Amino acid sequence: MIFLMDLQMMLLDMIYFILRNTVRAVLRPRIKPIDGELVLITGSGGGLGRLFAQEFTKRGAEVVLWDVDGAANERTAKLVRDLGGKAHAYTLDVTKREEVYRYADVVRKDLGRDVTMLVNNAGVVAGQRVLDCPDELIEKTIGVNCLALFWQTVKAFLPQMKAQDHGHIVTIASVLGLFSTGCVEDYCASKFAAVGFHESLAHELLAEEVEGVKTTLVCPYIVDTGMFEGCKIEEMELVLPPLEPQYCVEQAMNAILIDQPLVCIPRLTYLPVLCRLLPWESNVVSYRFMGSDKCMYPFIEA
Numbered sequence: 001m002i003f004l005m006d007l008q009m010m011l012l013d014m015i016y017f018i019l020r021n022t023v024r025a026v027l028r029p030r031i032k033p034i035d036g037e038l039v040l041i042t043g044s045g046g047g048l049g050r051l052f053a054q055e056f057t058k059r060g061a062e063v064v065l066w067d068v069d070g071a072a073n074e075r076t077a078k079l080v081r082d083l084g085g086k087a088h089a090y091t092l093d094v095t096k097r098e099e100v101y102r103y104a105d106v107v108r109k110d111l112g113r114d115v116t117m118l119v120n121n122a123g124v125v126a127g128q129r130v131l132d133c134p135d136e137l138i139e140k141t142i143g144v145n146c147l148a149l150f151w152q153t154v155k156a157f158l159p160q161m162k163a164q165d166h167g168h169i170v171t172i173a174s175v176l177g178l179f180s181t182g183c184v185e186d187y188c189a190s191k192f193a194a195v196g197f198h199e200s201l202a203h204e205l206l207a208e209e210v211e212g213v214k215t216t217l218v219c220p221y222i223v224d225t226g227m228f229e230g231c232k233i234e235e236m237e238l239v240l241p242p243l244e245p246q247y248c249v250e251q252a253m254n255a256i257l258i259d260q261p262l263v264c265i266p267r268l269t270y271l272p273v274l275c276r277l278l279p280w281e282s283n284v285v286s287y288r289f290m291g292s293d294k295c296m297y298p299f300i301e302a
């Protein structure tokens with residue numbers, strides 16, 4: 001009896017596999033050209049932001065680089081120019097909304113045109129247990145990872161995208177915006193908020209039938225940029241090693257260029273998102289079993 005059930009499952013698997021690949025082969029998603037787009041990347045002086053700037057440049061886009069670290073941002077601009085691209089670097093703190101609005105006007109005046117793609121990438125984490133964490137660091141994390149999305153997206157650039165019925169809002173959130181673990185309360189709260197902001201905005205644009213403004217929510221697992229130095233799960237290293245930054249950015253670009261609304265990187269992290277539907281206690285047990293309940297200890301104690 002069990003043999004017959006196994007056979008049945010195997011046959012079902014095969015049928016699903018054939019169907020899925022047939023559909024994919026037939027409906028291969030169109031990769032949109034972005035030569036000539038004006039792409040603004042926040043946090044462009046950092047690990048992922050710098051790679052995004054180069055990947056957009058390789059595909060013919062012109063990039064505007066916003067980062068609070070002017071020297072790191074200039075290094076990114078040089079890398080873009082070495083690729084033969086156009087880079088316009090500005091040093092500003094995206095948590096200061098008046099600065100964001102002012103620099104949005106400066107960009108429009110300097111370049112004589114509107115930003116057509118916005119990559120909300122800047123991010124920070126306090127890296128301390130919440131009871132030890134100074135209020136200012138908590139406020140900074142919420143400011144950079146969440147509130148800045150409002151200033152940049154809604155107030156600075158979205159109105160023009162809607163007027164042109166052309167644009168793309170990319171939010172670099174995190175898997176820790178879809179499920180949580182301990183000792184990163186500031187970060188998880190800010191990334192859950194970023195996910196909520198992004199999805200609500202996406203629903204709003206779709207409800208208004210604003211077809212030309214696309215949205216992509218990017219939720220990566222740990223990426224080896226140094227931001228979460230020390231965070232790892234011995235038991236899961238084989239299955240889920242920290243991501244190479246280049247790999248992470250390439251996967252994100254693949255999603256952005258086919259207007260995919262959501263991408264979790266790697267795909268395996270869609271699973272814990274689904275597990276959130278299970279009873280809380282079962283997640284607690286599986287976290288403990290996988291060692292993911294204490295995965296931040298090496299990071300916050302570093």
Ligand SMILES: NC(=O)C1=CN([C@@H]2O[C@H](COP(=O)(O)OP(=O)(O)OC[C@H]3O[C@@H](n4cnc5c(N)ncnc54)[C@H](OP(=O)(O)O)[C@@H]3O)[C@@H](O)[C@H]2O)C=CC1
Pocket residue numbers: 042043044045046047048049066067068069072092093094095120121122123124144172173174175219220221222223224225226227228
């Ligand atoms: N690294 C990881 O494991 C993961 C990261 N992410 C997300 O990806 C994004 C990029 O992360 P990553 O490249 O690793 O981080 P980095 O720290 O390498 O880069 C972040 C950049 O944002 C800049 N920044 C910080 N605060 C501000 C501010 N107020 N105004 C303007 N710029 C600011 C930083 O400048 P400075 O260095 O001076 O602070 C830095 O250049 C973040 O949103 C992060 O949350 C998502 C999943 C995993």
Ligand SMILES: CC1=C(/C=C/C(C)=C/C=C/C(C)=C/C=O)C(C)(C)CCC1
Pocket residue numbers: 173174175176179180181220221222223228231233236240269272287290292293295
């Ligand atoms: C909690 C948890 C896991 C660990 C997740 C970790 C450790 C994520 C770290 C993400 C970071 C650092 C993102 C930064 O933006 C697993 C193993 C997927 C299993 C399911 C539950």
